Amino acid sequence: MADTNFDLIIVGGGPGGYVAAIRAAQLKMKVCVVEREHLGGICLNWGCIPTKALLRSAEIYHYMQHADAYGLSASNTGFDLAKVVQRSRGVSKQLNGGVGHLLKKNKVTVIDGEAKLNGPGKLVVTKDGKKLSDLTAPHIILATGARPRALPGIEPDKKLIWTYFEAMVPQTMPKTLLVIGSGAIGIEFASFFRTMGAEVTVVEVMPQVMPVEDEEISKHARKQFEKQGMKIMTETKVVSVKKGADNVIATIEDKAGKKSEITVDRVISAVGVRGNIENIGLETTKVKTDRGCIVIDEYGRTAEPGIYAIGDVAGPPMLAHKAEHEGVICVEKIAGLNNVHPMKKEQIPGCTYCHPQVASVGLTEAKAKAAGHQVKVGRFPFLGNGKAIALGEPEGMVKTVFDAKTGQLLGAHMVGAEVTELIQGYVVAMGLETTEEELMHTVFPHPTLSEMMHESVLDAYGRVIHM
Template structure:
């Protein structure tokens, strides 16, 4: 079978790349070994948000009296929560199937491996092999949970994110190793449903890539929720021979304590899926476990592109999507089906979102990074406790923090923690893309009462013009 473009992997990078290539007039095939939509739709972004929504609804109901609504006997059905999450994921995966049909993209199920220039061998579930040929190949193989040598995932007592989404029974206690997005989201979910959760983080603060003020606020909120947080700590070993798990944890002072729990969730990041897909045979360069690419996602081998978690950019679904579209449009440009080169990615203007409660969203420079880059900065902070909408909604935890260049007013970064901030961050992304300064933010009228006013108010605070604080 011969195609113009073959996409290896159907996640949030792969399927948009296939659709955009089809829109540009190419004959396209997509190869998927498991489920259309990849990890994001089936085992990542979407089903986890469904779980978190169930936890949030349960939390609202438990505290309904604070809204003047009396309820009694509120209970959760753990199995029902898991079932709803899987249903949401299945619906989204079926949506991708529809999009493939709509855009006349051939779907080839099986494990794909590069065999020669323009050729991929696909091994089906039945073991049968077929050769698929294409002028251009887009590698979108994604990533998987990183595994530590002393924390081997057995799928039962030491689990990864996939098992955490479909546990048959709710554990009474859980140790979460790692406090990135995956770790803190599951920590919130299980804690809200009644599991005793302990978070163990190797670095000095939780969500360590975030601004320091955000880390401090999340740790404070987690402790209020009853989540135990241990930073500057490492899991030295785990013993799974008994009924539960015993973890030896080394603390900052060098002392070692034993934590006991029903299960340990390893959430120490992701690693790219670059092994056993034929990269070495074709001479495709990799560096630090990722496929090396140029600004148009091209590898060193002509005709082969790489996008998403297996490429060097941030391992985020929205990054993969844009990289996939860019790759398709650059192929279109090479084949004279698209009239200009796509605009390369600006990896310093990528929003990062974490969906625990309170939510976290950030973009651009942290305050520390801006100063280290040589900027003189103006920093403004607006607490949600001063927001009318937040007060009315009963969600006053957190703040919006903004960072501007003192000399020119350039919008260097924004860091938010609180309700709905994963929606608020888009304003800053667009503002920074348009090279907006503080002046424009202050003079753009924000609707009242909304959470979005916090962006304007934080900006006003940076310039000594705050009204509501």
């Protein structure tokens, strides 16, 4: 009989779960991960990673179509959708295998099955409805992730109305597409399908696209999306859909209550996600939930001693890197390490890999003002940067928000080429409690896009050089 007693059991092998397992193994714990589907979770198999592979194909296709701008010629450009999807799935498969290898290397037991709590410290594992084993551990981390949220009456059917699962493996390229929701998932798919030639309409109930972003950045991005031929409707909602044999008629209502109809080949529903809190035995414990997520403290502890939650199931921001960091914090606290720093949610960066890319950390200008800060704001356009012009990417901007009294960096917001790779500079700066003075004294290499980060800081204090 295989071992059934562990120091720590983790339910879910996504970014939060597998990282927590590796950290626990490093701290000499006997660890087990129970995963019902794919190691690496949604992020690696159906989210962050495969979408980036799709978007990379779209980006190269875009450059092929605009080869002339670089003095190059590419004729008869086209794409094989099956191969684009196949490449994306191959990238996921490689990384999924990599996670399995890492867990094995760290001597983590992996059980393929579905786990359910049976009171504190106990789990029942089943596979295809058959019981596999009873497991026990003084510490159990729930890392069960989240799934797409469905709008009543517009439930995905996998054929005409897609979630990100179906949008990632399209068998044919829709000629027309409606995307409901303009958060990161919605706008990334809108960007991919538009670049590949589909006519795309995005409907967003909030006043701006990418509602969590700084208003100025959002406006800049929207202008670029519309320039690419994307149709964007804000302060608008889809009230109903009527399905045909191979199309959907959607009824849309604007803020004035005016209704209109749009006929499309496919609909992508990207209206957020909800935590996987059902069927995991929470009712056998004192664990509390709120709005579809498990309630935790700053170290991932629930209301039931010995039971913890991390990642999407523990609430927003629902990001893989937040889940990973939360897993490490949770495990280090369990192990009794000193000086475990709780998560600072305001220092978690957000990245959207549309074209142009959007990245941010900290407070938007509006939120900084609402929190009572007097602010100094700096901006620098891509148009003033030599590297951006040489790349043929002159559209974009870097914006920084400082506390006028203390010089504390409160937020940084960017739109443009490769900003998802740049944002970490500001994240590190925030973590080190850097002021504007230290950033001004930092020497940035030339020619790089990162120089715009320096210039944006200088601009906040009336010292910008290249503008």
